[in-house]
Amino acid sequence: DAGVTQSPTHLIKTRGQHVTLRCSPISGHKSVSWYQQVLGQGPQFIFQYYEKEERGRGNFPDRFSARQFPNYSSELNVNALLLGDSALYLCASSPRAGNEAFFGQGTRLTVV
Amino acid sequence: RKEVEQDPGPFNVPEGATVAFNCTYSNSASQSFFWYRQDCRKEPKLLMSVYSSGNEDGRFTAQLNRASQYISLLIRDSKLSDSATYLCVVTRRGGGADGLTFGKGTHLIIQP
Numbered sequence: 001d002a003g004v005t006q007s008p009t010h011l012i013k014t015r016g017q018h019v020t021l022r023c024s025p026i027s028g029h030k031s032v033s034w035y036q037q038v039l040g041q042g043p044q045f046i047f048q049y050y051e052k053e054e055r056g057r058g059n060f061p062d063r064f065s066a067r068q069f070p071n072y073s074s075e076l077n078v079n080a081l082l083l084g085d086s087a088l089y090l091c092a093s094s095p096r097a098g099n100e101a102f103f104g105q106g107t108r109l110t111v112v
Numbered sequence: 113r114k115e116v117e118q119d120p121g122p123f124n125v126p127e128g129a130t131v132a133f134n135c136t137y138s139n140s141a142s143q144s145f146f147w148y149r150q151d152c153r154k155e156p157k158l159l160m161s162v163y164s165s166g167n168e169d170g171r172f173t174a175q176l177n178r179a180s181q182y183i184s185l186l187i188r189d190s191k192l193s194d195s196a197t198y199l200c201v202v203t204r205r206g207g208g209a210d211g212l213t214f215g216k217g218t219h220l221i222i223q224p
Contacts, residue, residue, distance in 0.1 A: 040216070044214075092212075
């Protein structure tokens with residue numbers, strides 16, 4: 001069985017650009033969450049989607065947005081990139097919102 | 113006060129020893145608790161859920177003390193492969209709208 005898959009695995013962008021990260025959850029999982037992890041810190045919650053609706057949002061600026069598609073895959077969009085957005089972006093899927101989560105390998109974003 | 117606090121370590125432990133980590137959480141509404149393991153530059157992987165009655169999985173034992181708001185992880189007969197960062201995670205049930213809240217992690221190094 002395929003686990004959570006994320007693309008791309010690595011990405012380099014310039015300040016001010018826009019980026020779209022993609023995630024496919026485990027088959028049968030309807031909840032997808034996004035996390036940002038900077039070096040030396042634990043992951044920080046960005047968004048949770050369940051059944052294609054936003055169910056939760058962390059303390060991130062409006063430059064961050066996301067959506068979930070009918071097949072439960074998800075995109076995370078970040079506009080007007082800043083150097084501080086450089087991080088590992090993790091997608092997690094769960095059977096339902098609030099359950100234990102299973103993470104993809106992450107997208108490592110570098111903003112230069 | 114941080115929502116989830118862990119001693120970052122590193123804990124340097126000889127192979128075969130027993131090691132214990134604690135984690136404290138500040139939100140008394142937290143209802144679900146987990147330990148995740150994260151290897152260098154990899155995604156977090158669920159190690160075990162933590163139940164009020166405590167639970168054991170092979171060499172790993174997790175305990176929850178709701179009155180004192182702390183969670184513990186005990187690793188017996190440690191192996192070199194146990195070297196990793198251990199992340200304490202809490203969440204509120206009922207939609208999980210706040211997502212998972214991670215501690216910064218405790219870095220464990222098992223020495224031969």
